Amino acid sequence: MADFPKSSRVESLAVTYDASISASTEITLNTSTTRIEVCAIDKTVLLNWGTTDASTTVWDHAIPLNTVLSFDVPTGVTAVNFIEQAATAILAVAEY
Numbered sequence: 001m002a003d004f005p006k007s008s009r010v011e012s013l014a015v016t017y018d019a020s021i022s023a024s025t026e027i028t029l030n031t032s033t034t035r036i037e038v039c040a041i042d043k044t045v046l047l048n049w050g051t052t053d054a055s056t057t058v059w060d061h062a063i064p065l066n067t068v069l070s071f072d073v074p075t076g077v078t079a080v081n082f083i084e085q086a087a088t089a090i091l092a093v094a095e096y
Contacts, residue, residue, distance in 0.1 A: 039068045045089050
């Protein structure tokens with residue numbers, strides 16, 4: 001019988017789900033977090049690394065609506081801020 005590779009299951013360190021991110025929403029990252037996956041549901045979500053509030057003029061990455069993007073957390077970053085581009089955006093974040 002052939003050996004098949006086993007899929008490794010990595011459980012998240014923390015998760016966030018926010019259906020009302022009309023103002024900048026800050027997430028303090030778990031001290032062990034090295035990567036995050038961000039899902040923008042219904043509308044685009046803007047991400048800003050660090051403790052500075054995200055806004056439509058202050059952001060590092062745009063997560064297009066109905067997509068999931070994965071980011072390595074920059075060295076020394078302990079928080080990340082998100083804001084919706086338009087009303088009704090839903091944010092889901094998993095930390096690894």
